[in-house]
Amino acid sequence: MKQILSKGLEYTAALWTPIATAYNWVHEAAKILDNEAGLDAHIVQHCFQALLTAMSACRTWAGSLEPGIAHFLKVTDSYWSGLFYCYSVSGLPRTNNDLEHIFGRVRHHHRRCTGRKVAPASLVLRGSVQLVACIASQISAFHAEHLASIPVEDWRKLRSQLEQHRINRVKQLRFRRSPVDYLNNLESQLL
Secondary structure, three states: OHHHHHHHHHHOHHHHHHHHHHHHHHHHHHHHHHOOOOOOHHHHHHHHHHHHHHHHHOHHHHHHHHHHHHHHHHHHHHHHHHOOHHHHOOOOOOOOHHHHHHHHHHHHHHHHHHOOOOOOHHHHHHHHHHHHHHHHHHHOOOOHHHHHOOOHHHHHHHHHHHHHHHHHHHHHHHHHHOHHHHHHHHHHHHO
8 A cells, every 4th residue: 555655646746846836825825814913904915915926926836737826816916906905994804705694684585575586676776775774673673763863854865866766777777678769869858
């Protein structure tokens, strides 16, 4: 058995170096992003940029894993602008899993209320209000006194914003159904 393992390791020795290299890079990236030391966002960004520069310069060391490293660098570059906000804003989670759970909760309640698997159109029109209501109702219960304490002007402003969303949505639907008629109608209004 020892001889078989030795022979196997000998034949696959060339494959282990690229795996170890890529493994070390990925774990170094995770260590930097984990930020156990609680470093400032700028320092984390600088350290991560240094790692990416090293990975880019030495990606041929990854051998057959080079396409994976190139993909990692490309995806990281596309997300770069929003990658480090969580280090400068306290309490902001590093991943969007919590946010996805909130949206999932809203979808779940819509399914239970309507019996449909697909989200209703009202979620697009009134989703901003419904989402906030879902989150707030998870935190605490609301009573009539709470609702009565909200200024009427704020309520009217929100209602007008929601109505504007509805009007824009209707216009989009009319344009999609008949673009020529919609544009002709706009032209006739201008003349």
